[in-house]
Amino acid sequence: MKKVPTLDIRRYETDRDAFVAELGAAYREFGFCGISGHGIPQEAIEGAYDAFKRFFALPDEVKRKYHIPGGGGARGYTPFKVETAKDSKFADLKEFWHIGREIPRDSKFAGVMPPNAWPTEVPGFRENGYGIYEALDQLGARVLRALALHIDLPEHFFDDKIDSGNSILRPIHYPPIEQADVPNVRAGAHEDINFITLLVGASAAGLEVLTREGGWLPITTEGDAVVVNIGDMLQRLTNHVYPSTTHRVTNPQDANARKPRYSVPFFLHPNPDVVLDVLPSCVTPDNPKRYPEPITAHEYLQERLREIKLI
Numbered sequence: 076m077k078k079v080p081t082l083d084i085r086r087y088e089t090d091r092d093a094f095v096a097e098l099g100a101a102y103r104e105f106g107f108c109g110i111s112g113h114g115i116p117q118e119a120i121e122g123a124y125d126a127f128k129r130f131f132a133l134p135d136e137v138k139r140k141y142h143i144p145g146g147g148g149a150r151g152y153t154p155f156k157v158e159t160a161k162d163s164k165f166a167d168l169k170e171f172w173h174i175g176r177e178i179p180r181d182s183k184f185a186g187v188m189p190p191n192a193w194p195t196e197v198p199g200f201r202e203n204g205y206g207i208y209e210a211l212d213q214l215g216a217r218v219l220r221a222l223a224l225h226i227d228l229p230e231h232f233f234d235d236k237i238d239s240g241n242s243i244l245r246p247i248h249y250p251p252i253e254q255a256d257v258p259n260v261r262a263g264a265h266e267d268i269n270f271i272t273l274l275v276g277a278s279a280a281g282l283e284v285l286t287r288e289g290g291w292l293p294i295t296t297e298g299d300a301v302v303v304n305i306g307d308m309l310q311r312l313t314n315h316v317y318p319s320t321t322h323r324v325t326n327p328q329d330a331n332a333r334k335p336r337y338s339v340p341f342f343l344h345p346n347p348d349v350v351l352d353v354l355p356s357c358v359t360p361d362n363p364k365r366y367p368e369p370i371t372a373h374e375y376l377q378e379r380l381r382e383i384k385l386i
Contacts, residue, residue: 077292079284081109081300084214087221098218099225102305105292106320107284109300110218110273115210117299120276123207126200127246128337130172133196138170141192147380149243150175151192155250174204174244176212187347187373188241208244211273211301211341215242218271218303219343226316227356233345237270241344241376249281249324249336264323267306268379269342274302276339285321294322308345308375311366314357347373 080101086094101108130138141152148171155170178188193201219233264285274282282302283291296302310319324338345351352369 079105079107079109079294081111083112084110084217085112095221095224098221102317105284106318107302107304109296110303111298111300113214113301119206119210122203124276124337126197126203130194130197130200131248137196141194148173150189169247169249171245171247174208176242184239184347211275212242215271215273215343226313236345236349239346241347243342245340247338251335264321266319266321267342268376269306269344270309271343272304272306273341281324281336283323283325308351308372311351312354314353314362314365316357345372351375
C-alpha cells in the first residue's frame with residue numbers, strides 16, 4: 076500500500092542532494108510529506124496543546140468575547156460550524172483560534188495584518204502559542220529552501236518572500252460527535268490556500284489525502300514528525316509541479332467519535348505583496364503555463380476566504 080514518506084530534515088545538512096531529490100519526489104507524488112528531526116522540543120508542542128485545550132474548555136460566552144466580527148476569522152476565535160469547505164453544503168464540525176504574525180504597527184502590512192487577540196483567561200496561551208508559531212515559521216523556511224533547490228531555484232529564493240508572511244497558526248477543536256447520522260464532517264475535502272502547511276502533533280487518526288488514483292490515504296505520524304503539505308499558492312507559483320492535494324478530516328466510525336480531537340496547523344503564507352506569477356523554470360512543453368494572469372498573495376487570499384464563508 077502507498078504511504079506518504081517521512082524524511083529527516085537533518086539530512087539537508089549531511090546528504091543534501093539525495094534529501095532534496097526524495098523530498099521533491101514525495102511532493103510531486105502526494106503533495107504531502109512527513110518531516111522528522113526538526114528540533115522543535117516536545118515540551119514546546121505539549122505546552123502549546125495544553126494552553127489551546129484550556130481555551131477551548133472555556134464557556135461559550137467567554138470564547139465568543141474573542142470573536143472579531145468582520146475580521147474574516149483572521150485573528151481570535153471562530154465559533155463552531157462557521158467555516159464551510161468550498162462547494163460543501165454543510166459547515167465543518169470545528170471551532171478554532173487564529174494567531175498571526177506580530178508586526179510593528181507602522182509596517183506597510185499593518186492594514187491587512189491586524190494585531191493578535193490573546194485570551195486573558197488562559198495563562199501561558201500567548202507565550203506557548205507564539206513560541207510554536209515561530210518554531211513552525213522557521214521550519215517552514217527550511218523546507219522551502221529544499222523545495223527551491225528541487226526546481227532549480229536558488230536555495231534562498233523564498234526567504235525574502237515570507238519574512239513578513241501573513242502566516243496563521245490555527246489551533247482547532249473538533250468536539251465529540253454525539254449523533255450517529257450527522258451529515259457534516261470534521262473538515263470537508265479541501266485544498267489549503269497558502270504556500271505550505273505544517274501540522275504539528277497529528278497523531279490522532281482522521282486526516283486523509285486524495286491520491287492520484289482517486290482513493291483516500293490515511294495519514295498519521297509517529298515520533299516527532301510534522302506533516303507538511305503544499306498549498307494552492309505554491310501550486311500556482313510552480314505551475315502544478317508541486318500539487319496542492321485535496322485532503323479532509325473524517326469522523327471516526329468507532330468510540331473515538333465520542334472523543335474531542337485537537338489539531339494545530341500552521342499555514343505559511345507569503346508576504347501580502349508577493350506576486351503569484353508562474354515561475355518560468357516550471358513551464359515546459361509538457362506543462363504549459365496554466366495561469367496567464369498574475370495576482371498578489373493578498374488578493375488571492377481574499378478571493379479564497381470568500382469561497383469558504385470566512386468573509
